[in-house]
Amino acid sequence: MAPSRRLPAVVAAGVLCACTLLFCVTADDWTSFAEIVKCDELRLGQFVCEDPEINHTTQEPRRCTNYTAFAPCFPAPNISCKDYGGNVTLFTGKEIGFFMPFPCRNVNGYSYKVAVALSLFLGWLGADRFYLGYPALGMLKFCTVGFCGIGCLIDFILISMQIVGPSDGSSYILDYYGARLVRLSINNETYRKTQSDP
Incomplete structure (x- = not known):
């Protein structure tokens, strides 16, 4: 009778081990899926952006609207990230992953x-x-x-x-790489470093 009492305990332990193993594998898969970031949140070195196409007449990037232009960016090969629709894609380095915004000026x-x-x-x-x-x-x-x-x-x-x-x-x-002056201004959101008294 002793072996028959141990059998349910062994089966229960086996089921518990199998469930634990299944949970660990599922948790690892979930963790790796949760670590996939959006394509526009990739770190430097994980993507390359093209230089903006400059209009020779205005010396500003083409398709500049509301002081913003966009350049296509390509995630590096074997990088996975989520596009704007939330789809996870493994990139080869030739597909556009996102568009990087950068400032431009209004000229007339x-x-x-x-x-x-x-x-x-x-x-x-x-x-x-x-x-x-x-x-x-x-x-x-x-x-x-x-x-x-x-x-x-x-x-x-x-x-x-x-x-x-x-x-x-x-x-x-002005020439795109010419001598452009940028005015610096201070507002309420400007960080001010406190001076220490000597």
């Missing part, structure tokens, strides 16, 4: 080089201000012969430093 045809040249050579006639869309200031400079020379110098400095731009709020056409 006003050339920086032309504005600086007009300000330098014909600024005393107000040609620079007429070109940038400020007819009242252009007429004032024309009538006063460039504010007696001081106004021409001030306008040349403001235009060459890209402080004065086109009147419609757009940016100058």
